[in-house]
Amino acid sequence: MNQQRAIIVTGVSRGLGFDLLDLLVEAGARPIALGRRVDRRHKVAVASKACVFVAADLSVLPSLDQIDLASALPQTADEIVLISNAGVVEPIGTVGAIDGASLAAAFALNAVAPAIVARKLLAAADSRQAKLRVLNISTGAARRALPGLAAYCASKAAAAMIFDCLAAERPDVAIEHIDPGVLDTDMQNTLRSADDQALPVRQLFAGFESEAKLRLPRDVAREILARAGLP
Numbered sequence: 001m002n003q004q005r006a007i008i009v010t011g012v013s014r015g016l017g018f019d020l021l022d023l024l025v026e027a028g029a030r031p032i033a034l035g036r037r038v039d040r041r042h043k044v045a046v047a048s049k050a051c052v053f054v055a056a057d058l059s060v061l062p063s064l065d066q067i068d069l070a071s072a073l074p075q076t077a078d079e080i081v082l083i084s085n086a087g088v089v090e091p092i093g094t095v096g097a098i099d100g101a102s103l104a105a106a107f108a109l110n111a112v113a114p115a116i117v118a119r120k121l122l123a124a125a126d127s128r129q130a131k132l133r134v135l136n137i138s139t140g141a142a143r144r145a146l147p148g149l150a151a152y153c154a155s156k157a158a159a160a161m162i163f164d165c166l167a168a169e170r171p172d173v174a175i176e177h178i179d180p181g182v183l184d185t186d187m188q189n190t191l192r193s194a195d196d197q198a199l200p201v202r203q204l205f206a207g208f209e210s211e212a213k214l215r216l217p218r219d220v221a222r223e224i225l226a227r228a229g230l231p
């Protein structure tokens with residue numbers, strides 16, 4: 001019997017998510033893109049049914065329950081793979097300076113939305129007697145306290161713990177945490193362009209660029225998929 005795998009990628013308009021989606025489309029995996037928008041190239045892929053786009057602002061938590069992810073998944077899927085990639089590095093600022101609303105917004109996108117999306121996919125997997133597998137795109141910052149990045153560090157750490165709790169509750173759900181390293185994306189640009197007072201470790205991020213340590217998201221996306229055996 002042929003295995004049917006449904007792959008969902010979040011945050012696909014640019015950066016690592018763009019390349020993950022692009023490589024999956026190229027490989028004929030018919031991925032499901034979940035995010036606010038897709039690049040022009042992937043609009044064409046959606047029109048030709050090479051991928052499915054489910055529009056969602058993942059930071060607007062009350063709207064997430066309304067998203068119909070289940071109908072985007074093939075009824076016959078026996079494995080559902082979530083690549084939880086969408087993320088935000090802001091607000092940048094020391095704990096004494098960041099406001100509660102922007103701190104909550106970072107937690108909404110980086111930690112709560114991945115949990116809600118995983119919960120919806122778990123329900124869809126259970127109703128199909130399919131397996132759920134989650135690739136959590138994490139970061140070294142989830143394990144390292146960086147001055148000025150409390151919102152990012154803490155919300156990414158929270159996401160990892162939520163997924164670990166899910167794995168403890170449901171040993172049949174496979175959870176993998178992936179640290180992609182430092183990537184040449186908008187996120188790194190935001191970090192090295194930050195104010196030194198808001199981000200006391202700004203030089204660390206400036207150094208990644210000046211020392212040519214940033215990796216191309218396409219290369220990293222290719223490695224992530226190959227290591228995960230996807231598609």
Ligand SMILES: NC(=O)c1ccc[n+]([C@@H]2O[C@H](COP(=O)([O-])OP(=O)(O)OC[C@H]3O[C@@H](n4cnc5c(N)ncnc54)[C@H](OP(=O)(O)O)[C@@H]3O)[C@@H](O)[C@H]2O)c1
Nearest residue numbers: 011012013014015016036058059086087139182183185187
């Ligand atoms: N860059 C690095 O060096 C680095 C290092 C370690 C880990 N990571 C992790 O890798 C992942 C990807 O990072 P990246 O560098 O590719 O980031 P990026 O270039 O800033 O792209 C972020 C992606 O997330 C999406 N997103 C942001 N807010 C959203 C929202 N409210 N709803 C739906 N989608 C939203 C963006 O879509 P819009 O265009 O709609 O905003 C975009 O597609 C993140 O989880 C990050 O924590 C990155």
